[in-house]
Amino acid sequence: MKFLPQLFASNRAWSEGIRRKDPDFFTTLSRQQRPDYLWIGCSDSRVPANQIVGLLPGEIFVHRNIANVVVHTDLNCLSVAQFAVDVLKVRHIIVCGHYGCGGVTAALRGDRFGLVDNWLRHVQDVRDRYASLLDSVPAGDPRVDRLCELNVLEQALNVCETTIARDAWQRGQELHVHSWIYSLRDGLLRDLGMSVSSWDEVAPAHRKALSALDKSPATAKRNRPSHTRKSQT
Numbered sequence: 001m002k003f004l005p006q007l008f009a010s011n012r013a014w015s016e017g018i019r020r021k022d023p024d025f026f027t028t029l030s031r032q033q034r035p036d037y038l039w040i041g042c043s044d045s046r047v048p049a050n051q052i053v054g055l056l057p058g059e060i061f062v063h064r065n066i067a068n069v070v071v072h073t074d075l076n077c078l079s080v081a082q083f084a085v086d087v088l089k090v091r092h093i094i095v096c097g098h099y100g101c102g103g104v105t106a107a108l109r110g111d112r113f114g115l116v117d118n119w120l121r122h123v124q125d126v127r128d129r130y131a132s133l134l135d136s137v138p139a140g141d142p143r144v145d146r147l148c149e150l151n152v153l154e155q156a157l158n159v160c161e162t163t164i165a166r167d168a169w170q171r172g173q174e175l176h177v178h179s180w181i182y183s184l185r186d187g188l189l190r191d192l193g194m195s196v197s198s199w200d201e202v203a204p205a206h207r208k209a210l211s212a213l214d215k216s217p218a219t220a221k222r223n224r225p226s227h228t229r230k231s232q233t
Contacts, residue, residue: 025056029057029058033058033061033088034058034088035058035059035060035061035084035088035090036059036060036090036091036092037053037055037059037060037061037090037091037092037093037094038060038061038062038063038080038081038084038085038088038090038092038093038094039060039061039062039063039064039094039096040063040064040068040070040077040080040081040093040094040095040096040155040159041062041063041064041068041094041095041096041097041098042064042065042066042067042068042096042097042098042101042103043064043065043066044098044101044102046098046184047096047098047182047184049062049064049096050062052096052182052187052189053189061080061084061088061090063076063077063080063081065077065119066103066116066119066120067097067101067103067104067107067119067120067122067123067151068095068096068097068101068151068152068155069119069122069123069151069155070095070155070156070158070159070162071122071158072158072161072162078162078164081093081159081162081164081165082164085164085165085168085173085175086164086168089173090175091174091175091176092175092176092177092178093159093165093175093176093177093178094178094180095152095155095156095159095177095178095179095180096152096180096181096182096189097148097149097151097152097155097180097181097182098148098181098182098183098184099145099148099181099182099183099184099185100141100144100145100148100184101144101148101151103116103119103120103123104123104144104147104148104151105144106120107120107121107123107124107126107127107147108123108127108134108143108144108147110124123147123151126147126150126151126154127147127150129154130147130150130210133146133150133210133213133214134146134147134150136214146213148181149181149192149213150210150213152179152180152181152192153179153192153194153206153209153210153213156177156178156179156192156194156206157194157202157206159177160177160196160199160202161202165177165199166199169197169198169199170199174197175197176195176196176197177194177195177196177197178191178194178195179191179192179193179194179195179209180192192209192213193205193208193209193212193213194206194208194209
């Protein structure tokens with residue numbers, strides 16, 4: 001049986017390339033990690049956190065799941081966030097979705113895939129909560145991408161409402177929460193406008209971001225890739 005030799009070969013080439021540029025890179029990296037950022041993003045294989053923002057290993061702490069959802073009962077996500085904030089002392093939590101998200105598409109249309117439907121119920125809750133904002137854009141791709149944006153804002157709000165973020169702010173720790181979205185078409189990030197650094201900023205920033213979104217045109221045509229592979233999240 002072959003154990004994916006091409007991946008081991010790629011790993012060796014990558015390691016050698018890094019060490020040619022910085023012979024001490026892995027020695028330094030192995031001693032500790034001090035990232036400034038926690039990235040909460042989608043599991044989609046086309047949205048790799050480090051590459052998108054041009055950061056090396058050790059510079060960004062990452063949690064990914066289908067449709068970049070933050071649920072207050074998800075101990076996996078909360079454990080990552082708590083370790084990032086309380087132990088690593090990250091200064092920024094970035095919630096990043098992407099246009100054309102397969103999970104968001106399935107939630108919008110009510111598609112059924114099995115166990116994952118229970119997870120996507122959280123995105124359907126966002127769909128139902130902001131039905132009027134979704135109905136204001138054309139059906140199809142524009143509406144999917146509007147829900148992608150709304151989902152990012154809602155999950156960023158969920159981050160702010162965790163005891164992790166609120167306790168950090170209460171003790172005076174520097175912590176900023178951001179709402180971003182990524183375009184598969186051009187590889188660029190867009191700030192959705194909800195960026196907060198204290199509990200008092202959360203509600204007004206969320207309202208302002210929703211208002212700005214309501215006034216903006218549908219973004220799907222300029223953000224969706226020309227060709228998307230079916231069943232990508």
